[in-house]
Amino acid sequence: MDSLHKRIIALADLHGRTRESLLPILQGVVEYDNYLSQKSMVEISKELDLPASEVYGTATFYSFLEHRKMGKFTIRVCKTISCSMKGKNQILLAIKEMLKIDIGQTTQDGRFSLVETNCLGWCHKAPAMVINHEVFTELTPEKVRGILGEYMKKEI
Amino acid sequence: MIEQHLLLKRVDFIFVQDTDWEKILQKSIHRTKQELINELISSELKGRGGAGFPTGLKWKLTSEAAGDEKYVICNADEGEPGTFKDREILTRVPYKVLTAMAVCGFIVGAKNGIIYLRGEYKFLEKPLKDAINEFSYFCNKINLDFTIKIFMGSGAYICGEETALFESLEGKRGEPRNKPPYPSISGYRKKPTVINNVETLAHTYTIFKYxxxxxxxLGVQxxxxxxxxxxxxxxxxPGIYELELGMSLQDFVDEFGDGDTKAVQVGGASGFLVPRKKFHETAIGYQGKLVGISLPTGGSMMIFNSSRSMYNLLDNYLEFFREESCGQCTPCRIGCQQLLAGIKAVKKGERPAPYLDKLLKLSETMQYTAKCGLGQSVANSFASIVENFxxxxxY
Structure with missing residues (x-):
């Protein structure tokens, strides 16, 4: 049994094997692998005795359940109006320049992925972004460079 | 219609400390269910998530619904652009929300409560869990059979729509259901369910307390x-402010604008844009609604000064809706795409200006034919922006 399979069994033991357990299990896989591979979705469907198409259909509905391979740290920059007004584009530019990737891409070393996202709920402290679950607000290009610098030092 | 406008008045109820929650909980469950429902009904509290359904009536209907298995759900899927108050409530006064859920459970006969927390607020999960643990310990102590758990969302605006939220809780795509049946009869797991916004629950705490x-x-009729x-x-x-309902938008802008306010978007992307010339005649509340349509008053107030392009604003909103439409019903799925493509084409000169009128008709069609509030409310911002600007x- 490979580790993915073991983890899915552990998640199913924890959350149950009903349809209602599907989202927490999908979230659990993303937490570890950063995305849902086709293999993981098929494994989950077997474990919960659901058609793989149902698992895929549910997973792809939710924007945080990525089904493309993602880096260890997913940077989500808010693009909704308040952040957009307060300099979201300069933030994106700073990230793109520093990491040499475009929106939707992952760095060669698999450390960072960059995506845009809808309202994060920090409009009063715009512009905002999240890296995995960590929130950063009132961003400036310098601040972003500092934050990414710290993430570059983290072990992956 | 209300003619009278209130002066802008700051209020401080919601964020008053929740340290007396044990007392409030005990006091409340020693009253009769009828008394509590009457208290809520006479307060005239309406849903603070946007739709404005009378809270007392909602609880009453669920309490009268047949069946032993019922649920209390706290909607913390705060996704409307420009809204961030629920996060603050759950951060600063979580026990008010938990207490309100338990009192609601006591009234309607539910033993289980669920907080549906949006994925973007994952960082709140741990502190909230700690609060729930302490809360459960006290419930046990006073023999109140009520359990609360957290369910995490995963980034889908539509799941704030109550029936989409039930689908999501049931492990499915967050696609809204047909209504009726309403949640008070058939909600989560097709059982009678009370579903309230975080802020609504926090207000019931105030009502049970005072x-x-x-x-x-407070407020107006x-x-x-x-x-x-x-x-x-x-x-x-910028920030979160508790204000009395019924204020005029002019007073609001005088207080919070930067002196050059061109327009205010009331109610987020699904709300209305009010231009400067209409500030005086606009009141914020459930009545005195802006253009005769029921306006969601979720509390999002986005202020724009004269340096802002209203085209960019509309473009941003439509892109948001196009991405967040669940895709289930055609008017919303195709409508959002076409509205966005349409305004881009007019802007580029690929379509003549009167094409905007066709788009307005399309948005009106969406208002009548879309299955849920998302698709129906796209016309709010679309029409109010296109008609005023x-x-x-x-050009």
Whole structure:
């Protein structure tokens, strides 16, 4: 049994094997692998005795359940109006320049992925972004460079 | 219609400390269910998530629904652009929300409560769990059979729609159901369910603590009480403010604008844009609604000064809706795509200006035919922006 399979069994033991357990299990896989591979979705469907198409259909509905391979740290920059007004584009530019990737891409070393996202709920402290679950607000290009610098030092 | 406008008045109920929650909980469950429902009904509290359904009536209907298996759900899927108040409530006064859920459970006969927390607020999960643990310990102590758990969302605006939220809780795509049946009869797991916004629950705590009158005395007819407003955009003091309902938008802008306010978006992307010339005649509340349509008053107030392009604003909203439409019904799925493509084409000169009128008709069709509030409300911002700032859409 490979580790993915073991983890899915552990998640199913924890959350149950009903349809209602599907989202927490999908979230659990993303937490570890950063995305849902086709293999993981098929494994989950077997474990919960659901058609793989149902698992895929549910997973792809939710924007945080990525089904493309993602880096260890997913940077989500808010693009909704308040952040957009307060300099979201300069933030994106700073990230793109520093990491040499475009929106939707992952760095060669698999450390960072960059995506845009809808309202994060920090409009009063715009512009905002999240890296995995960590929130950063009132961003400036310098601040972003500092934050990414710290993430570059983290072990992956 | 209300003619009278209130002066802008700051209120402080919601964020008053929740350290007396044990007392409030015990006091409340020693009253009769009928008494508690009457208290809520006489406060005239309406849903603070946007739709404005009378809370007392909602609880009453669920309490009268047949069946032993019922649920209390706290909607913390705060996704409307420009809204961030629920996060603050759950951060600063979580016990008010938990207490309100338990009292609701006591009234309607539910033993289980669920907080549906949006994925973007994952960082709140741990502190909230700690609060729930302490809360459960006390419930056990006083023999109150009520359990609360957290369910995490995963980034889908539509799951804030109550029936989509039930689908999501049931492990499915967050696609809204047909209504009726309403949640009070058939909600989560097709069982009678009370589903309330975080802020609504926090207000019930105030009402159970001080009595209905203190709440009712605030606000104006049909819009009683106070409300949290999430204020962002071109303002020197962005943030969360509790204000009395019924204020005029002019007073609001005088207080929170930067002196050059061109327009205010009331109610987020699904709300209405009000241009400067209409500030005086616009009141914030459930009545005195802007263009005769029921306006969601979730509390999002986005302020724009004269440096802002209203075309960019509409473009941003439509892109948001196009991405967040669940895709289930055709008017919304195709409508959002076509509205966005349409305004882009007019802006580029690929379509003549009168094409905007066709798009307005399309948005009206969506309002009548879309299955849920998302698709129905796209017309709110679309029509209010295009009609008030038509020249900016063209040139």
């Amino acid at each position: 009595g209905a009158k203190k709440f009712y005395d 049909y819009s009683r009480g106070s409300k949290l407003f999430s204020i962002s955009g071109d303002t020197p003091k 038509r020249e900016e859409m063209i």
